[in-house]
Amino acid sequence: MVDLGQYAVPVLSAYGGTIVLLVGLVGASVWQARRVARRLDAIEARRGGSGGGRTGGKTGGKTGARTGARTGDKTGDRAARAK
Amino acid sequence: MMGLLKRDLSLALRAGGGFGLALAFFLIFVALVPFGIGPETGRLSDIAAGLLWLGALLACLLSLDRIFQLDWEDGTLDLIATSPLPLEAASGLKALAHWLTTGLPLVAAAPVLGLMLNLPPAAFPWLIASLLAGTPALSVIGTFGAALTVGIKRGGLLLSLLVLPLYVPTLILGALTATRGAQGLDATTPLLLTAGITLGAAAVLPFAAAAALRVNLR
Amino acid sequence: MVSIWEYANPRRFMATSGAVLPWVAAIAALSLIGGLVWGFFFTPDDFRQGATVKIIYVHVPAAIMAVNAWLMMLVASLIWVIRRHHVSALAAKAAAPVGMIFTLIALFTGAVWGQPMWGTWWEWDPRLTSFLILFLFYLGYMALWEAIDNPDQAADLTAVLCLVGSVFALISRYALVFWNQGLHQGTTVSTVGVGVARNEGVADVFLYPLMVSLAGFAFLFLALVLYRTRTEIRARRVKALIAQERMA
Numbered sequence: 001m002v003d004l005g006q007y008a009v010p011v012l013s014a015y016g017g018t019i020v021l022l023v024g025l026v027g028a029s030v031w032q033a034r035r036v037a038r039r040l041d042a043i044e045a046r047r048g049g050s051g052g053g054r055t056g057g058k059t060g061g062k063t064g065a066r067t068g069a070r071t072g073d074k075t076g077d078r079a080a081r082a083k
Numbered sequence: 084m085m086g087l088l089k090r091d092l093s094l095a096l097r098a099g100g101g102f103g104l105a106l107a108f109f110l111i112f113v114a115l116v117p118f119g120i121g122p123e124t125g126r127l128s129d130i131a132a133g134l135l136w137l138g139a140l141l142a143c144l145l146s147l148d149r150i151f152q153l154d155w156e157d158g159t160l161d162l163i164a165t166s167p168l169p170l171e172a173a174s175g176l177k178a179l180a181h182w183l184t185t186g187l188p189l190v191a192a193a194p195v196l197g198l199m200l201n202l203p204p205a206a207f208p209w210l211i212a213s214l215l216a217g218t219p220a221l222s223v224i225g226t227f228g229a230a231l232t233v234g235i236k237r238g239g240l241l242l243s244l245l246v247l248p249l250y251v252p253t254l255i256l257g258a259l260t261a262t263r264g265a266q267g268l269d270a271t272t273p274l275l276l277t278a279g280i281t282l283g284a285a286a287v288l289p290f291a292a293a294a295a296l297r298v299n300l301r
Numbered sequence: 302m303v304s305i306w307e308y309a310n311p312r313r314f315m316a317t318s319g320a321v322l323p324w325v326a327a328i329a330a331l332s333l334i335g336g337l338v339w340g341f342f343f344t345p346d347d348f349r350q351g352a353t354v355k356i357i358y359v360h361v362p363a364a365i366m367a368v369n370a371w372l373m374m375l376v377a378s379l380i381w382v383i384r385r386h387h388v389s390a391l392a393a394k395a396a397a398p399v400g401m402i403f404t405l406i407a408l409f410t411g412a413v414w415g416q417p418m419w420g421t422w423w424e425w426d427p428r429l430t431s432f433l434i435l436f437l438f439y440l441g442y443m444a445l446w447e448a449i450d451n452p453d454q455a456a457d458l459t460a461v462l463c464l465v466g467s468v469f470a471l472i473s474r475y476a477l478v479f480w481n482q483g484l485h486q487g488t489t490v491s492t493v494g495v496g497v498a499r500n501e502g503v504a505d506v507f508l509y510p511l512m513v514s515l516a517g518f519a520f521l522f523l524a525l526v527l528y529r530t531r532t533e534i535r536a537r538r539v540k541a542l543i544a545q546e547r548m549a
Binding site: 003004005006007008010011013014015017018021022024025026028029030032033036037039040043044046047 | 337341346351352353355356359360363398399402405406409410413414416417521525528529531532535536538539542543546
Binding site for chain 3: 227231232234235238241244245247248249251252255256259273276280287288291294295298299301
């Protein structure tokens with residue numbers, strides 16, 4: 001083991017604190033990601049079940065390519081599934 | 084243009100307009116200082132210049148949400164935005180009105196309050212000069228912060244969180260001017276730097292404030 | 302050759318980031334653990350500072366990445382303002398907590414390092430103080446994102462804040478140096494610490510593990526930003542779908 005001499009406390013707490021903060025950051029990011037993914041799956045399951053009635057709309061504050069790309073994608077999927 | 088300025092000034096000055104509240108806060112702050120750190124005149128004398136700057140800054144901060152909030156609530160801000168006057172100019176005028184009704188009175192009050200804190204005699208001209216040079220920056224930066232948060236309900240605390248880090252350079256240089264002056268040194272350099280921040284902020288931030296207002300008025 | 306603007310398309314971004322992420326994360330883990338193990342166990346002590354010199358392997362990379370994170374947010378904000386790519390705005394939002402934690406690490410390790418050298422837990426030297434201000438900027442930026450409901454409005458306002466904040470952060474840095482010169486001369490945590498790393502022509506024995514650790518922090522930043530941006534994109538989709546449901 002490394003001899004830290006009189007500086008054991010500062011060095012170890014610096015490394016320890018860093019590791020705790022980094023693990024916390026990664027952990028929080030993973031937890032948040034899983035929570036959002038769960039919500040997204042739940043909503044998409046609801047929508048996949050209910051089928052039609054969806055406009056190709058740009059509601060919800062989303063504009064541009066993303067809505068177009070996603071809407072087109074989903075309609076294509078549903079059409080494919082319906083066949 | 085003058086119409087908007089006069090309107091803002093008269094709104095601030097009439098009863099309920101908030102004029103005088105910043106002054107009252109400044110007074111209360113100075114009154115609280117000895118309770119917080121002890122009344123030893125020697126120690127107060129050393130830190131008086133910095134404390135007065137801090138008090139002026141906080142008094143300014145507390146009056147910032149008035150800049151746009153009332154106009155936002157009654158729809159006047161929409162009118163201002165659609166008027167021929169450019170929103171950048173309107174923001175600049177709002178900042179000017181804020182400085183005239185808040186900053187300038189604080190500058191006038193500071194020497195008087197300095198007496199309460201045992202401010203060294205050499206410091207008085209430097210304190211007044213640094214506040215004159217720096218409080219316009221506080222108004223302009225504050226106007227920008229107010230424009231960012233105008234749509235947010237109870238956004239006062241968020242406004243403070245956003246504006247205080249932006250206030251740091253002005254505070255550092257302004258207080259340094261006053262403190263060096265208190266020590267009898269020549270404080271021209273920090274004074275000029277403080278003025279530089281004011282001029283730079285006044286040139287650029289009205290544009291940023293106008294951009295933020297447009298976003299919020301969508 | 303694919304233009305980088307292709308990745309402004311969210312689906313493209315999700316596809317590519319999903320493929321790339323495991324590799325980036327692996328490199329991050331390897332270089333971070335490798336650098337820290339190397340630095341902690343296999344480097345000598347410094348003549349003046351003893352074993353505390355080992356703190357550079359966490360302090361310096363964290364500090365460098367804390368600043369780089371803000372710069373990345375600045376660039377991403379500019380791209381949002383100019384080209385209106387949502388992925389860019391969300392990437393800036395995703396990067397902020399990472400930068401904030403790096404800043405916190407820099408502050409914490411800086412203070413802990415300073416304590417044996419100074420006898421106090423905190424010193425108002427320019428470098429530590431600028432990181433404190435940077436930390437406040439991160440907090441304000443994150444708070445503004447949270448305070449505004451409309452995602453596009455939030456993106457716009459936080460972008461303006463980031464731009465203005467960057468200018469003021471730069472001005473603060475110079476004001477702090479000016480301020481500190483007036484107060485007291487003397488070595489600071491920064492010159493003592495960074496001196497080991499740079500000014501005194503740091504020996505390779507210190508430099509190499511530092512570089513590895515820096516690579517670790519950099520790849521960790523990249524991995525986290527990619528990962529968190531994916532989450533933000535999904536979260537926006539959730540919000541949009543909920544809004545559509547309410548209208549239907």
